[in-house]
Amino acid sequence: MANFTDTFSTASSNNILEMFSAPADGRTVTTLSGTYTMGTVTALQGASTSFVDTSGSSITYTPPAGTKWLHYRYDFQYRAYENSGILGLRLLIDGTAVTRASTGMATNYSNQGYEEGNFPGFIDFVFDLTKSTSNLGLGQVSGWTSGKTIKVQHREYSSSYDVNLHNNKYEDGTSSSGNEIHVKPILTLIAYS
Amino acid sequence: MANLTDSFSVSSGNNVLEEIQCVPDGRDVTVNSGTYTLQNVTGTQTLTDTYTEVNGSKINYTPPSGTKYIKYQYNVHIDPVPNSYYGISHYRIYVDGSDVTEAMKTYAHQYYSTYGYANQMMIINYVFDLTATTTDVSSGKFAGWTGAKEIMVKARRYSGTYAIELNGNIWRDGGGATGNFLWNRPLLTIQALS
Numbered sequence: 001m002a003n004f005t006d007t008f009s010t011a012s013s014n015n016i017l018e019m020f021s022a023p024a025d026g027r028t029v030t031t032l033s034g035t036y037t038m039g040t041v042t043a044l045q046g047a048s049t050s051f052v053d054t055s056g057s058s059i060t061y062t063p064p065a066g067t068k069w070l071h072y073r074y075d076f077q078y079r080a081y082e083n084s085g086i087l088g089l090r091l092l093i094d095g096t097a098v099t100r101a102s103t104g105m106a107t108n109y110s111n112q113g114y115e116e117g118n119f120p121g122f123i124d125f126v127f128d129l130t131k132s133t134s135n136l137g138l139g140q141v142s143g144w145t146s147g148k149t150i151k152v153q154h155r156e157y158s159s160s161y162d163v164n165l166h167n168n169k170y171e172d173g174t175s176s177s178g179n180e181i182h183v184k185p186i187l188t189l190i191a192y193s
Numbered sequence: 194m195a196n197l198t199d200s201f202s203v204s205s206g207n208n209v210l211e212e213i214q215c216v217p218d219g220r221d222v223t224v225n226s227g228t229y230t231l232q233n234v235t236g237t238q239t240l241t242d243t244y245t246e247v248n249g250s251k252i253n254y255t256p257p258s259g260t261k262y263i264k265y266q267y268n269v270h271i272d273p274v275p276n277s278y279y280g281i282s283h284y285r286i287y288v289d290g291s292d293v294t295e296a297m298k299t300y301a302h303q304y305y306s307t308y309g310y311a312n313q314m315m316i317i318n319y320v321f322d323l324t325a326t327t328t329d330v331s332s333g334k335f336a337g338w339t340g341a342k343e344i345m346v347k348a349r350r351y352s353g354t355y356a357i358e359l360n361g362n363i364w365r366d367g368g369g370a371t372g373n374f375l376w377n378r379p380l381l382t383i384q385a386l387s
Contacts, residue, residue: 021264021386116303120316169301170281171299173351186318
């Protein structure tokens with residue numbers, strides 16, 4: 001049996017410090033690191049040939065003490081609105097693009113007059129908080145102890161490849177209507193030690 | 194100072210109270226909140242013009258004490274049946290038989306009259322809010338979710354012109370899939386967050 005003077009380390013459950021996941025319905029979520037209010041997405045969002053902020057993707061986040069890696073993921077509903085709907089996505093932290101996270105998506109090309117591509121898409125990235133110096137373009141962040149804003153921006157390839165986000169074209173065997181026209185994006189953050 | 198007879202709860206390391214993630218192959222999964230027997234998916238599932246239960250997506254789930262949010266996600270491979278254009282289909286999440294309207298999603302690939310080659314993963318997910326003061330299932334908000342509730346996905350095709358199979362796989366290693374590779378197993382994930 002142990003003595004009263006012995007000390008024991010607290011059992012650690014695992015290396016996930018906290019997880020945050022919520023749709024963009026305006027809810028307020030409190031985690032160990034703070035309180036976060038989601039954006040509210042109630043409409044589809046189109047695209048242009050310039051990058052614009054993607055609705056529901058922005059969060060000003062302070063990772064909990066001891067965070068070494070931070071996984072950011074943004075789930076959304078993609079819809080090709082013209083031809084194959086070529087979409088470009090990039091991730092920014094405090095206004096700097098994380099070039100390694102940039103990605104794109106498109107549906108198969110068809111010029112037969114029916115723009116039907118409509119399915120879930122996502123962009124995600126794991127930030128590295130273990131570096132001694134920051135290189136935001138590579139997603140390396142040193143000394144992240146206060147709020148930094150992470151967000152997604154998107155654009156279309158050209159005006160011939162229009163895209164809608166957060167949009168169902170169809171519902172129950174006909175065109176979508178009511179609440180089903182829109183799909184709220186889901187934002188997820190996981191902080192790892 | 195505390196007395197030697199006082200008891201203290203162990204500090205939890207994070208706000209993930211529990212997670213279930215597995216292929217629905219009939220297995221039993223035991224977590225803090227109980228033991229769950231998953232459905233057993235053994236092949237493809239053809240959709241019809243009416244919403245039917247997606248085999249493998251159902252779980253009768255009791256969140257652990259202190260749960261504020263439940264993230265439910267079901268990943269299923271989509272196969273528009275060849276020569277059926279692009280397989281328009283619709284997906285809804287139901288809790289105890291009621292539709293979570295906010296979670297409804299449509300899948301369609303681009304139209305082409307000849308080549309039905311599309312084949313990809315569909316993700317159906319939502320984060321239920323258990324902190325609500327009143328229940329609004331259509332918005333995924335629940336007050337007092339303390340017992341078991343049945344969560345499942347239901348799906349339908351747009352019409353018979355756009356036939357679709359769930360779990361179906363067309364391609365493999367530069368050729369057409371054959372044998373056991375003609376279908377992919379889905380993945381069910383539930384995370385309870387405090």
